[in-house]
Amino acid sequence: MRVYGQAQALTDFPVPLIPGPLYLRVSTEDQDLQRQEAIIGHARASGYYVAAVYREKASGARSDRPELLRMIEDLQPGEVVIAEKIDRISRLPLVEAERLVDAIKAKGARLAVPGIVDLSELAEASSGVAKVVLQGVQDMLLRVALQIARDDFEDRRERQRQGIDLAKSAGRYRGRKPNAKVHEQIIALKGGGCSIAETARLAGVSVSQVKRVWAQNQAKVKIEYLGEGAPKTASEYMGDY
Structure with a gap:
């Protein structure tokens, strides 16, 4: 869902901020509202203005997440997509994850994720070989982070499968209860x-x-x-x- 009223107006700040949407994958309402406020506060401190918040429960291993797709559709040139972690954006296989990032770039926007060095402004201010190198390093860092997120997802899924197999062999597994x-x-x-x-x-x-x-x-x-x-x-x- 898209949540309004979570960010101050641009005129409330003494210096211009970079606008962008915040994407959250959620579970329990109270805990997620606290996370949302904390992330928005960190974004403001980092020089971003949170224009809208997109919240959904679908797994990062899915490519058909309605709110993520709607967020990409709503993106404007110059905006920055703010995510809590890289796996909140994607746990997809690398090729699919790169297509997702390319869709964000195609809208003239970029992705900001804690823990990934952001060289985009430095690259924009550079020219020639330096600009190409900086952009290449940025893309490489993002690819590595996306691959790590996918590897972590597959490791967790494998451990879960092994746990289920053990529970089945012991006669203790009754399957996952539907919500x-x-x-x-x-x-x-x-x-x-x-x-x-x-x-x-x-x-x-x-x-x-x-x-x-x-x-x-x-x-x-x-x-x-x-x-x-x-x-x-x-x-x-x-x-x-």
Whole structure:
């Protein structure tokens, strides 16, 4: 979701600041509001004006995050995308992550992430070979950070898989419980006439999750009304949504 009222007007500052949106991936509301305020405060201290805040729950390993895509669509030339960590922007494979960064650059904007040296202003003030070298170093640093974020994601996923395998072998694994509250919200939004994309944006989930939950709900409803002749799996509906 896009959150307004989180940043002061440009006229409140004695010196010009660089405008840009703040992108957050969130979990619990109270904790995330505290994080948001802390990041905004740090951004102001670093010379940025937070023009808008985009918040969503979708994983950084997904490329179809509604708020991230909407943020890129809203970007204006000269803006700086502010992220708490590089993995908040992407845990995608390097090729896909670079496409995401290229989409930001194509809008005339750039990415600011703590822990990654920002040489962009120095590069802009340089010329000739020096400018090319500085831009190359900046791109290399970003690629390394994106690859580290992906490696960390894959390491975590592998450890999780190993833990699940051990739990299964010990007869203790019962599977991941679905988030009933999110599922109910998806069904209410989609059933109320929202499109799949709009439902995903409002619920803060991916488009694929909306399709899956809605298909499962439709299968359940049809089974209840038609009885034995109805399809028994939600996958039979996936081609229609």
